[in-house]
Amino acid sequence: MTPDRPLRVVVAPDSFKGTAAAPEVAAALARGWRRARPSDVVVEVPMADGGEGTLGAVLASEGASLRTETVELPGRGRHRARWGMVGDRAVVELAECCGLPLVGTADPGGADTEALGRVLAAALDAGAEELTLAVGGSASTDGGSGALRALGARVLDVVGQEVARGGLGLASAVRVDLAGLRPPPTRGVTILCDVTAPLVGPTGAARVFGPQKGANPEQVEALDRALSRWDCLLGGDAEAPGAGAAGGTAYGFATVWGATLRPGAAAVADLVGLDRAMAGADVVVTGEGRWDEQSLTGKVTGHVLQRAASAGIRGLVVAGDLAAPLPEGVGGWSLVEAAGGSHAAARADAPRWLERVGEHAARGLTRKS
Known part of the structure; x- marks a missing residue:
């Protein structure tokens, strides 16, 4: 040189x-x-590592366009969530939809990913053929159930009623009805994450990350049991590295939508x-x-x-x-x-x-x- x-x-x-x-x-x-x-x-x-800030890095790249979707955050009112399109690929960052700074730590058992599901639905409505989801910065431990419910899934209790929202609501679930679930985009879904935590257990979503989201020891144990219940109903790979990312959101979408998990930095570099x-x-x-x-x-x-x-x-x-x-x-x-x-x-x-x-x-x- x-x-x-x-x-x-x-x-x-x-x-x-x-x-x-x-x-x-x-x-x-x-x-x-x-x-x-x-x-x-x-x-x-x-650049970004697949967590918070991923959307900003993508939007700074050539050919990216900003989109927004207004969602409801319980106790916080309406929020204008940002997401992006690069060609026919949608890029959605969980933290922009229902992240910890937006939701807070007041209700760790009831916090859910419904707002994320609303944004994903908007991306599908916009014609996205491929989806990249950055899952860092989550406020919830609901296994992605809130987002899947917003996309048409039903999580039912013993009398056939929808369970309460949030991770703790999964404790009373006995059946998951996926008949009305919207299909994933035609070219699939990639989840960016930089953690290797499984869904449940000593190194799982609730026990490792629950306290950061406001959960006390009793709530942590209850959330871990609820996620185990969720796993029994969905039958995914709870031990997969990264399944516990974003309170188990990675597990939910890997199981139900066939999403693949990828290390964040490499994927963002390609994006x-x-x-x-x-x-x-x-x-x-x-x-x-x-x-x-x-x-x-x-x-x-x-x-x-x-x-x-x-x-x-x-x-x-x-x-x-x-x-x-x-x-x-x-x-x-x-x-x-x-x-x-x-x-x-x-x-x-x-x-x-x-x-x-x-x-x-x-x-x-x-x-x-």
Whole structure:
């Protein structure tokens, strides 16, 4: 690589959780880079890991369009849920429909995924032939039953009445009627998840994630039993890695709609056209809020670096904090270091420090290459 000629630079970061969304991170880094090297071709490809922020990354990609659907959230009123279309593929993010920040933790046993089902129905009505569902950030532990009910399934008790909504309602279920369930899109459904939890048991949806959603110990045990009941009725693979994602939503849709589970970062990279953007690139810049020992185990930054290395492209990492060594040959830049060692300062004005670090990284490339 000859740094005094114009370079093709791909900026493909994850979000800096709680500080800046991936499109904002990419834009700030790109601004700084262009200031230092205005002749370079800088391409912004915001990334995500299949959880919260996935829709934003997809909507920033070429050919994506924003759609909305108004849904009802119990106790919270009407909510305008965002989703997206890329060609004839719908991209739906659970967190945008009924995620924890929207629903809260007041009713962990009654929280459900009905709003997700309403959005999925809207996607089918819009002519989606394929569906990608990002399931991070769930507020419920209902096995996806609320969403399936919104799509036409019936979950019935011993007298043939619909059970109560939410995970705890499944405890009284004795039959699931799928006769009225809408079929999946013709080219299928992919669920993006970055957890390997089974549906039930010590490492299952209720026991691992229930407390984060407000469930007390008694509710956790009751939800685990209810999900076991749900499994008995549906007969899916409760032990499949990832079945417990989003309170068992992955299990419900894998069983009833034949959805396939896929690691998030790789799937999002394909969705946003990362390989296409990297064709002919000289440098790939990725990043996340904290680079640590987990960053190379399926997270966005590690996955982007892996693709860059496979293509023979130099990789750079920008992180809020660099807490572990980087792979050999990969350059690293820290917002905390740029902010004089202050974590608070780095978080308080992340776009400013991202822009500055982007400029420093570009100038450092010229000096060191």
